[in-house]
Amino acid sequence: MGAGSKLKNRVRDALDTVVHSYDYSRHLVRGNKVSVDMSWTRPDAAPVVLVHGFLGTRGTMLPLTRRFQSDGRVVFSYAYGKLNLASLRRSAEELTAQLRTICETLEVPRVDLIGYSMGGLISLHAVKFLQGNRYVRNLIMMGSPLRGTWVGLAGVATVGALSPSVWQVLPGSPFLEDLMSAPAPADVRMRQIHGTSDAFCPPPGPIEGVAPRDYIMLPGGHSSLVVADPFYQACREFLDASDTPERAQRGPELVEDQIEYTFESIRRVSPVDRSGRDRATNAPRVRLVGGAE
Numbered sequence: 278m279g280a281g282s283k284l285k286n287r288v289r290d291a292l293d294t295v296v297h298s299y300d301y302s303r304h305l306v307r308g309n310k311v312s313v314d315m316s317w318t319r320p321d322a323a324p325v326v327l328v329h330g331f332l333g334t335r336g337t338m339l340p341l342t343r344r345f346q347s348d349g350r351v352v353f354s355y356a357y358g359k360l361n362l363a364s365l366r367r368s369a370e371e372l373t374a375q376l377r378t379i380c381e382t383l384e385v386p387r388v389d390l391i392g393y394s395m396g397g398l399i400s401l402h403a404v405k406f407l408q409g410n411r412y413v414r415n416l417i418m419m420g421s422p423l424r425g426t427w428v429g430l431a432g433v434a435t436v437g438a439l440s441p442s443v444w445q446v447l448p449g450s451p452f453l454e455d456l457m458s459a460p461a462p463a464d465v466r467m468r469q470i471h472g473t474s475d476a477f478c479p480p481p482g483p484i485e486g487v488a489p490r491d492y493i494m495l496p497g498g499h500s501s502l503v504v505a506d507p508f509y510q511a512c513r514e515f516l517d518a519s520d521t522p523e524r525a526q527r528g529p530e531l532v533e534d535q536i537e538y539t540f541e542s543i544r545r546v547s548p549v550d551r552s553g554r555d556r557a558t559n560a561p562r563v564r565l566v567g568g569a570e
Contacts, residue, residue: 319349322520323389323414324379327354328372330394330420331432331442337503338393344509353379355396362440365395365452369402369409376403376412387414389516393503394478395446397421402456410462415519417512419470420502422446424481425453461486468515470508472497491515 317324325345327338338354345352355375379388390413392400397418403409404416422429425448432443445452461467461484468491471480477499483492493511495501502508 317349317351322348322350323387323516324383324385325350325352325389325391325516326376326379327352328390328392328396328400329354329356330396331446340504341391341509341512344506345513348513351383362436362442364441365399365402365445366406368399368442369407372399373403373407373409373412376409380412387412389413389415389417389519391417391419391512392421393419394421394499395442398423398446398453398456404462404465405456405459410465413465415516416465416467417470417515418467419508419512420472420475420478420499421469422478422481423453423457423469423484424448425450426478428477457484466515466519467491468493468511470495470502470511472499472501472508475499475502 327341329337334356342352342354353375355372376388376390380386390400390404390409392398398421400409400413400416401418401421401423404413426446427448429443429446432440433447437443444450447453465486467487469481469483469487470493471478473480473494473496475498480494483489495505495507495511497505497508
């Protein structure tokens with residue numbers, strides 16, 4: 278590739294990152310009081326739980342939410358406080374309790390968990406230390422500062438006296454040291470997805486428990502991870518692999534073969550009896566309205 282082409286690609290990537298940042302900000306101001314009509318039209322697919330990042334809101338996860346919903350999945354977005362100032366350990370405890378509630382309410386064995394930025398740290402702590410692996414079959418960490426980020430110093434300077442979390446994301450923090458040294462749960466498949474131009478949380482390299490083929494790098498910045506479609510496709514491909522019968526029998530080990538997928542229409546739904554169960558599959562069908570947390 279010539280110098281001109283490289284420059285053109287860099288300019289294009291920079292423009293895309295600016296657009297994605299604008300889209301992210303537009304969804305950010307929606308706050309946590311977002312209302313989304315959710316229909317679970319693929320009861321064979323596990324529910325998806327989304328965990329946003331530092332100073333984020335449930336609104337920032339709307340692009341991912343809508344894409345998963347159009348694919349027939351039921352989606353929950355978890356909000357852990359208005360300013361996310363609490364300890365990451367405490368947020369992980371609350372997340373684990375929410376995961377348990379979802380599994381028990383929907384009568385499903387486990388869910389798929391996706392953590393964005395700081396949300397990935399919270400999710401990983403939940404499955405490593407709090408038996409969250411009992412409720413999670415797949416964990417995707419998107420742009421998570423698994424080895425820390427010096428951007429956390431900005432948080433230390435502003436809210437460091439009030440927030441343990443901004444100290445916990447600094448490189449070499451006791452929280453991160455414990456998180457990285459703890460063994461990965463063998464029964465949870467994990468994938469890392471990062472943006473090549475992420476200046477907030479530079480790609481940390483694959484951590485223990487993440488196979489090389491599940492360490493994904495795509496063009497984009499930090500905001501691109503939850504806005505741009507290629508990042509969603511990387512999530513969907515990973516989760517769909519667990520929905521195939523062959524994959525379910527193999528368990529958490531790697532699938533080396535390429536798998537083709539088809540989209541299912543969400544316009545036609547099997548009849549539902551008064552008990553709320555799909556007559557064709559005898560599986561629970563859930564229709565929920567996600568309101569304020």
